[in-house]
Amino acid sequence: MTDPNLYLTLATTALAGLAMLTFAALTGWRGWLQLKTQELHGHGDLPLQQTMPNASARIEIADLKERIRKLEAIAAGVDL
CATH class of the missing domain: 1.20.5 (Single alpha-helices involved in coiled-coils or other helix-helix interfaces)
Structure with a gap:
């Protein structure tokens, strides 16, 4: 269990997973902010x-x- 490649692979995988989660959360946050901005300015697309x-x-x-x-x-x- 002292193989450095195993630790490097686990660390890289964890970092990639964290990056994906961060990107998804940031995308959701920006979408939510855009929605609230549209609500405040009254630019909602009403039928x-x-x-x-x-x-x-x-x-x-x-x-x-x-x-x-x-x-x-x-x-x-x-x-x-």
Whole structure:
């Protein structure tokens, strides 16, 4: 067990394994940082459906606005 080649091979293998683990961890860390940077700057890739309200939502908002106008008119004492 005093063969220097065995110790050299084990040390080289351990160093190569450590280098691979370090590289994988560094790649994951950089990806996580990039994700957090995108979240902070608001550059997330949102689908078009989430950015544009659909027709039923717009109709509902218009209906609510009309109800508010009627309630304000009632509160002001205006006859409709």
